[in-house]
Amino acid sequence: MAAMDAETGIDTRRECLQQWLDEVAPGSRVPPGPLAADASFRRYFRVATPQGSRIAMDAPPGHEEVLPFWRVADLLRGAGLSAPKVEAGDPALGFLLLEDLGDETASRALDGGADPEPLYARAVDVLIHLQREVGQADLPEYGRDALLAESALLVDWFYPAVAGAPCPPAARSAWFEAWEAALDGIGELPPTTVLRDYHVDNLMVLPERTGVAACGLLDFQDAVLGSPAYDLISLLRDARRDVDPGLAARMEERFLAGRPELDGEAFRRACRTLGAQRNTKILGIFTRLAHRDGKGRYLDFLPRVRRLLAEELMAPELAPVAAWFHEHLPLETARVEAAP
Numbered sequence: 001m002a003a004m005d006a007e008t009g010i011d012t013r014r015e016c017l018q019q020w021l022d023e024v025a026p027g028s029r030v031p032p033g034p035l036a037a038d039a040s041f042r043r044y045f046r047v048a049t050p051q052g053s054r055i056a057m058d059a060p061p062g063h064e065e066v067l068p069f070w071r072v073a074d075l076l077r078g079a080g081l082s083a084p085k086v087e088a089g090d091p092a093l094g095f096l097l098l099e100d101l102g103d104e105t106a107s108r109a110l111d112g113g114a115d116p117e118p119l120y121a122r123a124v125d126v127l128i129h130l131q132r133e134v135g136q137a138d139l140p141e142y143g144r145d146a147l148l149a150e151s152a153l154l155v156d157w158f159y160p161a162v163a164g165a166p167c168p169p170a171a172r173s174a175w176f177e178a179w180e181a182a183l184d185g186i187g188e189l190p191p192t193t194v195l196r197d198y199h200v201d202n203l204m205v206l207p208e209r210t211g212v213a214a215c216g217l218l219d220f221q222d223a224v225l226g227s228p229a230y231d232l233i234s235l236l237r238d239a240r241r242d243v244d245p246g247l248a249a250r251m252e253e254r255f256l257a258g259r260p261e262l263d264g265e266a267f268r269r270a271c272r273t274l275g276a277q278r279n280t281k282i283l284g285i286f287t288r289l290a291h292r293d294g295k296g297r298y299l300d301f302l303p304r305v306r307r308l309l310a311e312e313l314m315a316p317e318l319a320p321v322a323a324w325f326h327e328h329l330p331l332e333t334a335r336v337e338a339a340p
Contacts, residue, residue: 013058017045020095021056024088025049030056040064046100054087057096066096069221072139075193079133081126082206082216101216106200107241114205116247120235122215123203124251127231128258129212131192142194142226144183147277151179153284159329161287161336171328178320179277185317186273188266189227195220198231199238228262229270230278237275237312239282239305269317276312276321279305291339299336306331 014030021028027050034043035055041063045056059066066089076083085099106119140146155167155175167175197219204216232255236248252271256264282305286298310331313322325331 013043013060014045016093017056017058017095020090020093021047021049021097024090025051025054025097028054034058047097053100055084055098055100057098059094059096061092061094064094065091065221066094067091068223070096072195072220072223075134075137075223076130076217076220079130080213081130082204082209082213083220084216084218101204101206101218104205106203106205106215109205110200110241116244117250119200119203119205120243120247120251121254122212123198123200123235124232124254125258126203126212126215126217127198127235128255130195130231131228131259134193136191136225137193137223139193139223139225141191142196142224142230143191144186146224146226147183147186147274148176148179150281151175151277153288154280155284157284157287157291158280158334158336161291162329162334167328171324174328175324178324181320182273182276182318185266186227186270189229189262189270191225192228194224194226194228194230196222196224196230196234198234199240200235201240227270227274228259229267230274233271233275233278237279237308239279239286239301239308242304269315272312272315273317276309276315276318279309279312280321283309287336290336294339296338299338302336306334 018030021030025047028047030045030047034045041060043058045058047054047056057066057069059069070086070089070091073083073086077085082101084101086096087099088097089095106123109119110116155172159167159171195217202217202219204218206214206216232252236243236251252268256262256267283302286301286305289295289298312318313325313331
């Protein structure tokens with residue numbers, strides 16, 4: 001079902017959502033417009049129900065699925081973490097009715113002048129708790145092969161947008177060879193649950209709760225089984241926000257103190273490698289969002305991502321990838337213009 005009827009302008013998905021809510025939560029009302037959109041096809045509506053405020057998720061089948069969110073939400077809640085409770089759902093229609101965790105994201109709190117130290121410390125403590133209490137959940141594997149496959153996003157989207165032409169076959173082959181070398185040894189650390197988009201825009205401030213439960217979790221439907229370094233890198237090497245290097249160093253030490261069984265040097269090496277892998281992926285994804293999906297605002301983040309990647313490429317284990325950029329796509333001059 002289309003989100004918008006081209007002839008009438010009627011939001012057919014919203015009408016369908018209202019009909020579904022009439023069945024599962026009689027008396028509920030869907031507002032005219034959704035909450036702020038994210039990088040997916042999902043939309044979220046704050047719905048007034050007789051029981052209070054709830055969030056309705058609209059995940060159009062064919063583009064999105066609701067079962068992964070539902071499954072991971074139950075997994076996190078079972079570990080004592082504050083994922084939204086799923087109160088009703090219809091996977092075939094692509095609708096969920098969720099607990100409303102409010103509006104105060106950690107990002108909004110920081111913008112309002114909140115002290116970043118306790119916010120980031122709690123986020124790190126949530127990661128420690130998650131990795132200890134959930135551990136090796138039954139989730140898709142996010143290892144070397146998946147990381148290598150994701151690296152294609154840079155040569156498929158960022159390279160053409162910068163160069164004005166597709167990446168030549170020889171350069172493309174060299175790109176994958178460079179990453180095959182850089183990813184050697186990435187599996188030295190024991191795998192754990194990885195939420196993948198763990199940053200302050202997806203963390204909620206819940207002052208009425210205590211401990212790790214005071215940090216609400218969003219956007220975790222793509223959870224996988226991967227490196228314990230990945231989510232920490234997502235938090236501290238944020239594509240959308242500068243994080244003070246001193247704060248980032250303290251949070252890394254806090255994490256390692258909470259997981260003393262991890263090899264510290266292997267962990268730091270994984271942080272550097274995964275940071276670079278993640279940022280090359282983000283360069284590709286944000287370019288695709290701008291040029292294919294018309295979400296030009298994502299281009300505003302590219303200068304920060306390029307800077308973070310340049311820092312990470314100074315690590316000796318990333319020399320093959322750094323050499324590729326030097327030869328084929330110098331980062332210091334790589335610019336993406338807005339789509340025509």
